[in-house]
Amino acid sequence: MAPLRFSANVSWLFPELPGLPERLQAAGRAGFEAAEVAWPYVEPPEALASAARAAGMRLVLINTPRGDQEKGEMGLGAVPERQAAFREGLEQAVLYAKALGCPRYPALPSLDGGAGSTEARSGDTAVGYRLWRQLFVFLLIHLMAGRVPQGADRAAVKGEMETVFLENLRHAAGVLAQENLVGLLEPINTRITDPQYFLDTPQQAAAILQKVGRPNLQLQMDVFHWQIMDGNLTGNIREFLPIVGHVQVAQVPDRGEPGSSGELDFSYLFQLLEDEGYQGFVGCEYRPRGDTVEGLSWLRSYWDRKGRPRTGQ
Template sequence: MIRLAANLSMLFPEHGFLDRFAAAAEAGFRGVEYLFPYAYAPEPLRAALDDAGLEQVLFNLPPGDWEAGERGIASLPGREAEFRDSVVEALRYAEVLGCPRVHAMAGLLPPDADADTRVAHHTTYVENLRFAASEAAKVGREVLIEPINTRDMPRFFLSRQAHALAVLEAVGADNLRLQFDLYHCQIMEGDLIRHLERQFARVAHVQIAGVPERHEPDVGEIHYPALFERLEGLGYRGWIGCEYRPAAGTREGLGWGQVYGLKP
């Protein structure tokens, strides 16, 4: 069964953020994700979920200084104490929101990164993720990592599926898993069905968008019905996050999802 979650950082921008929960429910979504909850106390977010009858399925750890261009701190040497604080904060929100998983963004390499710099980032990333996974396990949560394409985020440390799997192996925690974004993977590597098959056992969450413009998933070069069919065939029972930018109004672009219960 395909379960679609609305990414409220991208969908329903015609509404204020707290009003997007009700809008998502009215459009047929039963779960929501978004980038960050930290502009709000967790209690009004919990109330918005409850009022709309929605599940919170994912959000990200604090990413550092987002406005200044930072895109996560998990791999950044010298920021370990800040990362640990961010894990504590994210798990506090996850507890209130009933969210089973959080995503730790890897962060950016410096413009002049050499081989030694990459090794330092890898070492920091693995050590930080061990801490995050250990803390999350104490409260029954999962931590996710996600390869992100370097066209949208130049110099992002984690951009390839094989690298992500190597990190998972190095950390060795059962509750550290893969956030598999089909949009990012298509841009970097393609061969989506084979990637799904190879790493399916580590996949905890899937995200979608049309390629190349990141609009609705029925526009562009990815044939999502075939991917959904393969996911179901593999036994996927998780959520699929709709992390795309509507080309026009959100509801006007939901025709692709009617077969999965969405309501244009």
């Protein structure tokens, strides 16, 4: 069983440092070879790519733009009447993905099962896709669903929002396929973090992915959100891991380091991911309780026990 590969979410880690270039340098010094950035758009793409190369870091994940922050938007994928803005944001995210060192890999396995068929996740296509994902390290794009509009009843607008989301995801899958990129759907808990977020459980996300039926769209598993919404992490990981493209970790309930006290036993969870053959990155998306480097003692301990794989492995 291969050891897990970890990426530093520099939107969360190293908050003591002022900007993304400085945080990338700090992550490299701490032993990371891969990083993720929630919203890289404060930096020009070429400057951020140069900073990542200087730090010896590979960027593996970004989010699509949030939208209009003054209006409280947090993604646009499922938001009615914002389809044009979602597509503009998607184009911006693809531009960044291309600039941030994402090379042109061999083409994705055929997305047809015929086109758009849910059968694209089964049989030879799915097997070929999983092998392709394991062989190559590239940048993923989290396609943010967004929030239920202010004042709207969630149950009343759920059908309309899902229809918008499906339309946008089919468009996104086609755009991403042209660049050999992969999009992710992340459920965000509505009990603590964001009560208005549309996509809040792995079951809901998996059902939407099945309806879209494109193998270059996958599930993003943040165990912090999954534990808060549903618990049953062992069962849910085993059920959904075949369609998971990225994992993120933080302790529950206060989103601290995996080594801090809380509900989750990360020694068990990391072993479960290894046993289930997970090949992607595990993103460190948590709020350090003190100095970031001191708080990485859990990761240094993991590397001492398991070894530290190189980014390209």
